[in-house]
Amino acid sequence: MAGTFFKQAENGRAFAPAKGLSTLSLVAALALVPLTAARAADECAFFKDKTVELVVPFSAGGGFDAYGRMVAKYMGDELGAANMIVRNQPGAGGLLATNQTWAAKPDGLRIQLIAASGMIAAEFGGAAGVAFKTNGFSWIGRVSGEPDVIATGPDSPIKSLADIAKIGGERTVRIGSTGLGSPQYITARLLATVIETKSQVITGFSGAPEVFASLGRGDLDLFASSLSAAEAAEKAQTARTLWVFGTEREPSRPELVPLSEVVDAKFLPLITVQASVTAAGRALAAPPGIAPERLQCLRDAFDRTVASTAFLDESRQLNRPVEPLSGKRVAELIKTATEGAPKEYLDLLHESFTQ
């Protein structure tokens, strides 16, 4: 209870004007604190005896689903809800469920695990069927946000950018990808841009496993995928990871050099924006317009969930690493990524979706 009180107090201050804080407003702010706290307690009591639906926008049995189920298992209790159930609502690469969550009643009883990076790309690329604004969701918190990495075949001669340029001098460099408009296509296109050599993005693979199979066969030169997918492929000996798609090293794989240090410095803004979009990762959100106190309840329950030993133990046991981030930080991350994107990046997204 005390934790909730202080967090509310922080919020109370945040709303006050930073400059020219008069005694009157201080008194008013202080008077508001217990009031907000009491309202928040009321708002949290709302969830008692209720069933909260956590929507997973993909089929049951996959990686995304595993994260959704892990959160739902512990967050229901932290929220004080009678139940938190997972509902799989696959369709249109997650757009179907995300559109419905955007339009759902903002009472906190329907929340969704969103593939934030894919949705940001779809929105800014002007993809058909997008009926939401990623920035407008009530972000509850991020579950995982692993970086993307760049991989090559296990027997490929590629070790440096110069090796890629050498291949590019002889023939087209082949970069694998799933269909146009998929998050993998966008990273593939960016990769094609930053390597500055003759290259072709080969689309049409059904998913990362099939691209890795082709990489292992030696049909392709490069592929950008999530770190966990690349690590699985490394173990299956169908890939060798080269670089992290970003500007910082990944603590679990310190030997991997960030792409920003490999390619020309002029591409730094492109790589930075893509890295922060990817960092938004798999995040939990409620529909826009939810009462701030109720959102705070959800955020607090989420923070407690992802900090609990039981949750972290399960994440380790299932080999599903989590990198939690508070709802406020996710909202900021998405705001920066969407508002500060360079024109070149937006053009590329646009081209990916409306070609």
Added chain:
Amino acid sequence: MLDAVLSGLLQVLSPDSMMLMMIGIFIGFVVGVLPGIGGPVAMALMLPFTFGMPPIHVFAFLLGMKVVTSTTGDITAVLFGIPGEATSAATVLDGHPMARKGQAGRALGAVLMSSLVGAIIGALALGLSIPVIRPIVLAFGPPEFFMLTVVGLIFIASLSRGQMLRGLIMGCLGLLIALVGIDPQAGVPRYAFGQLELWDGIGIVPVVIGLFGGPEILQLMLSKESIAGKSASRKIVGVGQGILDTFRYWKTVAVAGLIGAGIGVIPGVGGSVAQFIAYGHAKQTSKHPEEFGKGSIDGLLAAGGNNNAKDGGALIPMIAIGLPGSVSTAILLNAFLISGLNPGPEMLTTHLDVTFSMVWITIIANIIVVILALPLLKPLARLTFTEGPILVPFLLILVVLGAYAENNRMFDIWVMATSAFVGVVCLRWNWPRAPLLLGAVLGDLCERYLFLSSSLYGWSWIQRPLVIVLAIAAVAILFKTGWDVRKHARDRQAASLKEVRS
């Protein structure tokens, strides 16, 4: 190697694994019998229960559950004409007519035994391929997969014998259905009419349930009689004869099993296509192709022997390089990662015992399900004597639930209902349904692999040795079908001439 074979067996036979396998088999039995609610859905729902189990326990539970669904799905197909699984549609074609003639016992006996034989063939294919598994899997790239889908499409011809034009039209209709959804290369929605539900294409499960189950339910509603009708004898006999039939037609079953194991390897194709290729092949080689679709025992055995064999085949690329061949192997792949295993060379060296345990689980679970199902056959076959008006409401609930369950959406129920309408029209005016399904499943893959082949290799993919071999096979199958059809027509003409003269 032999150590790993034995160690795999002993670990599967441990009390804990066996108990988990029995639970898995029980769940698989029930979901297999229920139309639509199939192996993948059950596995996805049960996956969280495996958290924290050692790998062999996980596979005993999940794989045990999966492999029995094809067998029990066939039971529903025989009894009610509604495929219990998407892979049991071919079983409907001959199994159900047998049930309507009052031969449900014989059909069930044949289906059970051929399923077991098929499963053993699939498991052996997996077991024997282990030493050469990686080179084999890596030898097959998009061009080879494309040619295999072409071979599959050619079977539309043998499935349409006697009504070639209608078969071709239905096959084209299937290809058109496959076009619906996001274009795999350009990412543009095709024929989606602004509906996000259509972006992922039309689901094959609701199509199969509607197309094959719909007409049967309607017939049952209209006739107001039991499935077996009034005329048939009320005694259920012939289970033993059905089992014997499997061995009498061992060649049909073995070839069907091999086709299943082979096609199971191709990512994305799976049992819904393999069953019809095996069925088409059996029809082509049978001495009595005209009996197919009217209760032919060869046709039933081919369908039964095929759909259990594909599970072994589908495991091959998953174990070798982590490439799942079907929805259920994708879920198994997740189970791999959860239990800390990595597909690839590890599965062929340090964890070879786990790989062999999968071979054993496939065999043992199939033996157990046959033993469990045998005493249940008589009471189950008795259901075909239940009056239509009592049975129909239950069947309707099952097909609606089954269509809904895969993606939790109403839209799929409409797809099922539309397919049921098409199915009724096909049955009434004698249009073949299998080509439509073949086109719908293969069209999408055929297009994707062709595009990938050409963007990876230009035109040089045509010169790849395996592509040439498969192309020759495709042409040979086409000619053989054409030859058989002509010969059959000539024989019939000669026979009718003889009749006229006499």
